Amino acid sequence: MADKLVADKHLRYILNLMAEKKKESFESVVMDHLRMNGAYWGLTTLALLDKLGSVSEDEVVSWVMTCQHESGGFAGNTGHDPHVLYTLSAVQILALFDKLNILDVEKVSNYIAGLQNEDGSFSGDIWGEVDTRFSYIAICCLSILKCLDKINVKKAVDYIVSCKNLDGGFGCSPGAESHAGQIFCCVGALAITGNLHRVDKDLLGWWLCERQDYESGGLNGRPEKLPDVCYSWWVLSSLIMIDRVHWIEKAKLVKFILDSQDMDNGGISDRPSYTVDIFHTYFGVAGLSLLEYPGVKTIDPAYALPVHVINRILFTK
Amino acid sequence: MHGRGRNEASKPEETAAKALELRSLQSQFMSNHHQKIYTQEAIQLSAKLLGINPDAYTAWNYRKLALVSRINDDSDPSLVNSIIDEELGVVKKALDRNPKSYEAWYHRNWVLSKKGRYYTSLENELQLLNDYQKQQLVNDYQKQDDRKHDNLRNFHAWNYRRFVVELTETSAEDELQYTNMINDICFSIYSVWHYRSVLVSSLVAKKADGFMPKETIRRELDYVHNAIFTDEVKQSGWFYYLWLLDQTVKMETPLRFSSWPSDGSIITTFCSEFGSFPLILYFDQAVSGVSSSTVTIDSELNGKEDLVWEPVSDNKNSQVDSCVWVARLKFDSREPCFSRKEYKVKVSLGGIFSSRGCNLTAPYEFVFTVLNTVGESSQQGIVSWTDGFDNWDDAQSKYLNSLIALNADTGFE
Numbered sequence: 001m002a003d004k005l006v007a008d009k010h011l012r013y014i015l016n017l018m019a020e021k022k023k024e025s026f027e028s029v030v031m032d033h034l035r036m037n038g039a040y041w042g043l044t045t046l047a048l049l050d051k052l053g054s055v056s057e058d059e060v061v062s063w064v065m066t067c068q069h070e071s072g073g074f075a076g077n078t079g080h081d082p083h084v085l086y087t088l089s090a091v092q093i094l095a096l097f098d099k100l101n102i103l104d105v106e107k108v109s110n111y112i113a114g115l116q117n118e119d120g121s122f123s124g125d126i127w128g129e130v131d132t133r134f135s136y137i138a139i140c141c142l143s144i145l146k147c148l149d150k151i152n153v154k155k156a157v158d159y160i161v162s163c164k165n166l167d168g169g170f171g172c173s174p175g176a177e178s179h180a181g182q183i184f185c186c187v188g189a190l191a192i193t194g195n196l197h198r199v200d201k202d203l204l205g206w207w208l209c210e211r212q213d214y215e216s217g218g219l220n221g222r223p224e225k226l227p228d229v230c231y232s233w234w235v236l237s238s239l240i241m242i243d244r245v246h247w248i249e250k251a252k253l254v255k256f257i258l259d260s261q262d263m264d265n266g267g268i269s270d271r272p273s274y275t276v277d278i279f280h281t282y283f284g285v286a287g288l289s290l291l292e293y294p295g296v297k298t299i300d301p302a303y304a305l306p307v308h309v310i311n312r313i314l315f316t317k
Numbered sequence: 318m319h320g321r322g323r324n325e326a327s328k329p330e331e332t333a334a335k336a337l338e339l340r341s342l343q344s345q346f347m348s349n350h351h352q353k354i355y356t357q358e359a360i361q362l363s364a365k366l367l368g369i370n371p372d373a374y375t376a377w378n379y380r381k382l383a384l385v386s387r388i389n390d391d392s393d394p395s396l397v398n399s400i401i402d403e404e405l406g407v408v409k410k411a412l413d414r415n416p417k418s419y420e421a422w423y424h425r426n427w428v429l430s431k432k433g434r435y436y437t438s439l440e441n442e443l444q445l446l447n448d449y450q451k452q453q454l455v456n457d458y459q460k461q462d463d464r465k466h467d468n469l470r471n472f473h474a475w476n477y478r479r480f481v482v483e484l485t486e487t488s489a490e491d492e493l494q495y496t497n498m499i500n501d502i503c504f505s506i507y508s509v510w511h512y513r514s515v516l517v518s519s520l521v522a523k524k525a526d527g528f529m530p531k532e533t534i535r536r537e538l539d540y541v542h543n544a545i546f547t548d549e550v551k552q553s554g555w556f557y558y559l560w561l562l563d564q565t566v567k568m569e570t571p572l573r574f575s576s577w578p579s580d581g582s583i584i585t586t587f588c589s590e591f592g593s594f595p596l597i598l599y600f601d602q603a604v605s606g607v608s609s610s611t612v613t614i615d616s617e618l619n620g621k622e623d624l625v626w627e628p629v630s631d632n633k634n635s636q637v638d639s640c641v642w643v644a645r646l647k648f649d650s651r652e653p654c655f656s657r658k659e660y661k662v663k664v665s666l667g668g669i670f671s672s673r674g675c676n677l678t679a680p681y682e683f684v685f686t687v688l689n690t691v692g693e694s695s696q697q698g699i700v701s702w703t704d705g706f707d708n709w710d711d712a713q714s715k716y717l718n719s720l721i722a723l724n725a726d727t728g729f730e
Contacts, residue, residue: 026336030370032343079347080375127381129423166514166560176476177511210552223507223552225470228319262323275321 002258005288006266007049007295010281013266014042015054017278035077036067040089041282047096047306048285048297057097064090065102072104072111073125083125084112088137091144095309100145109147112138120155121173131172132163136185140303143192144313157195160186168203180211180221184234191241191302205244211235217252218271228270229260229280232287237301240290250291257284257291342366346376355383364407371411371418380404381427388432397435404428422473426480433484442481447495450474469499475508489516490525504544505551514560534564572671574600576664580683586648593645596624596664602671603638611669614646616662622647638671648687659688 018039031038039060046052066078067090073082074090087108094100115123115138122134135156142148162174163186169178170186183204190196211219211231218227219235232253239245259272260280267276268284289299298307346366349359360383363376370376384404388397405428411421433439450468468474482492496513499506517537520528527533538561544554577597578584584594596614598607609623624646628639646662665682 024333024336024340026332026339029336029339029343030372033370033373033375076374079351081378083374125378127378127423127427129419129427131419165511166518167511167556171472172476175479175515177472177508179472207556223556224505269323270319273323275323277318279318 002261002263005258005285005293005295006261006263009263009266010045010261010268010285011049011051011054011266013262013276013281014045014278018042018055033076033080034086036064036074036086036089036093037076038278039064040092041278043093043096044299044305045278045282045285047309048289048299049295050297052096057099061094061097061099061102064093072107072109074108081125082111084115084122084134084137084141085124087112088141091141092305095144095305095313098309098312100313103145105145105147109142109145109150112141113147113150116151116156120152120157120159122156132160132170132182132189133172133185135160136189139189139192144303148193153193157190157193157198160189161195161198164198167207168200169207178207178222180208180219180231180234180238183208184238187238187241188302188304196242199242201242201244205239205242205247208235208239209244209247212248212253216256216271217249217254218256219248219253226271227256229257229268229287230270230283232257233283233290233304236287236290237304240301245290254288254291254293257287260284339366339369342369343373346373346379350375350379353382355386359383364410367407367421368410368414371415371421374420377420377424380407380424384428384431394435397432398437401428401432401436402438416468416471417473419473422477426477429480429484440485443478443485443487446474446478446481450478451499469503469506470508472508475512489520492516493520500544504548505553507553507556510553510557514557530564534561537561538565572600572602572604572669574598574666574681576683578662578685581685583686583688585688593647596644596646598642598666600640600642600669600671603640604642604669604671605638606669607642611667612644613665614662615665617660648689659686661686 043052043055043060046054063078064074067075067080067086069075069082071082073084074087075082076086080086091100091103091108094103112122115125115134117123117130121130121132122138123130124134138151139148139153139156142150160170163170163172163176163182165171165178167178170183171177171179172182176182187196187199187204190198210223211221211227213220213227216227218229219231220227221231221234236245236248236253239248256272257268260269260274261267261284262269262276265276266281267278268281269276270280285296286299286304289296290301292298299305300307300310303310342362342365346363348354349362360380363379363383366373367376367380384400388400405425408421408425408428411418415421429436429439429442450471452468481487493513493516496509496516499509517528517533521530521533538558541554541558541561545558548554576599577595586592586594598612607626607628609626612624612626614624624644626642626644629641629643661684663682663684667681
């Protein structure tokens with residue numbers, strides 16, 4: 001049972017992960033290809049705890065740039081192939097450090113814009129997998145780079161709306177079932193492009209608030225599944241964007257996240273007493289930010305970056 | 318990253334050895350990939366890597382490049398088949414390791430999209446999927462242990478199923494039977510209810526045999542009642558039930574509309590010779606079938622010409638459903654009937670249907686008056702109207718009228 005956020009323990013957990021000695025564990029090697037995502041999760045958590053200064057900005061930024069491919073996209077780690085998943089994380093990391101100016105914006109935005117298909121959807125890379133996750137990524141990334149006009153926004157929005165299901169939620173493609181992660185992506189993309197009126201907020205809000213487990217207070221991703229800390233982000237941010245967050249019991253959810261901490265070694269897991277990882281540590285802290293937990297900086301529910309970072313981008317040239 | 322108990326860590330020396338092996342495989346693979354080496358040995362190495370680490374996306378890209386380098390449109394069919402078998406085998410091993418690997422599922426999809434029509438075992442693909450999905454169906458579903466391979470809740474498998482169904486042109490009716498079969502054993506799989514809602518909607522929209530809207534909703538309501546009575550704490554059936562109730566409400570609601578000019582209003586024309594003004598019908602649901610045979614005008618104003626009704630929508634095709642329909646009512650002061658100062662126009666509607674199957678159940682009509690004041694005003698090309706809102710004062714009416722200038726020849730721009 002935990003009654004507070006052990007921020008200093010999480011800080012140490014993240015810094016250890018980013019240091020050299022941890023890189024040769026099996027878990028670390030198997031996640032080698034998505035290090036860019038891992039870096040984004042770790043660094044954003046540090047930023048939310050106001051501890052971004054604990055890492056070497058130059059070291060991180062220069063590593064990020066080694067992951068850029070000649071096509072303009074970024075890979076998950078040096079030597080891997082480019083993909084939009086890692087391109088967004090790279091741009092988000094540079095945004096955290098206020099280093100977007102080192103990017104060749106034309107090159108990166110052309111890479112993303114080139115992945116839009118005829119029907120408005122987006123592929124993840126040249127191999128053609130289509131998923132609304134990639135629609136969100138493209139829209140979020142191009143919005144941060146101020147190049148949304150490079151894509152056909154109307155078609156992109158229409159494609160996302162075609163993935164709306166009869167329960168009010170969204171899936172990864174037309175006909176695919178509703179899932180909280182996809183819902184976050186679709187609602188986030190609609191929010192950024194000013195199209196939230198295309199969402200049935202009451203219907204979706206009810207589906208989302210029904211994710212809360214009465215006993216544990218945790219949220220699941222779809223009916224009949226177990227609660228998981230990462231849905232504290234995906235469900236919660238979606239509810240905030242459609243102005244229905246008051247439909248869940250916030251105090252119980254805070255307790256579920258706090259109980260999922262490893263109080264000794266730091267880090268947060270998917271649910272109490274399970275193994276911690278950087279993914280759930282980020283989503284736990286981000287969830288607490290959305291729940292206005294004291295000591296955690298505010299995060300933007302659509303861009304998934306601290307509000308002060310987004311303000312810096314949107315309100316300057 | 319999900320579902321691992323906190324004290325489940327393996328022995329350090331085991332993980333160090335595994336880490337070393339994987340690191341070595343990854344280095345060798347990267348070297349092959351960057352040098353574009355597609356020998357049998359190199360390809361097998363990538364398979365070994367993917368068997369241990371199914372999410373290593375660059376290795377899946379490599380295999381696609383390797384496939385493209387080995388076969389093209391002129392290749393021998395038996396070679397193509399054996400390569401497809403090989404790829405599907407690698408996917409299967411990867412899915413055994415991680416049944417939720419986006420990359421593995423997509424690779425299967427990609428291989429069959431590219432080369433599916435050459436694949437002699439394509440018809441087996443749906444059967445393989447059925448077997449995969451039903452693997453644990455006989456197990457106890459009351460235990461919600463997320464760590465079991467929960468194939469029927471695996472949304473990747475359902476997405477892949479929709480792809481295979483399209484590729485093999487399997488019918489929606491057959492797929493509906495499949496959902497019946499699963500529900501007969503376990504009512505609480507949301508993916509099945511979602512798929513059912515998609516199938517039922519598409520069969521109703523296509524007006525398939527036995528799937529008229531009202532009979533389908535009634536049949537489905539009986540069907541979902543079973544699920545709710547059997548297992549009332551599980552959410553899945555309830556969401557389906559809510560959707561059905563929503564359809565019922567929509568179907569029973571009568572179609573409503575309003576018009577401009579509205580019933581009882583007075584239109585004043587100031588125009589000197591001739592012109593037209595719009596007749597607008599606004600429905601609360603998108604409708605089709607608005608034409609001069611369903612909308613009749615009874616007035617001396619309307620000549621022998623039939624009115625042409627157009628939908629107001631992005632799509633200018635007149636077959637499209639729309640909530641708003643417009644036609645232009647022409648008037649010509651040179652016509653003998655125009656010498657009278659005022660006359661009534663009666664508009665009658667009937668036989669118009671919405672896309673949900675609702676219709677105007679009774680013929681409906683509205684009447685408005687046209688006042689002709691030829692030569693009495695210097696305001697050329699202005700049509701004004703009063704629409705019977707008694708609580709509007711003259712100043713408000715005049716203000717509104719001054720804002721609106723209708724072109725005498727063409728009505729609204």
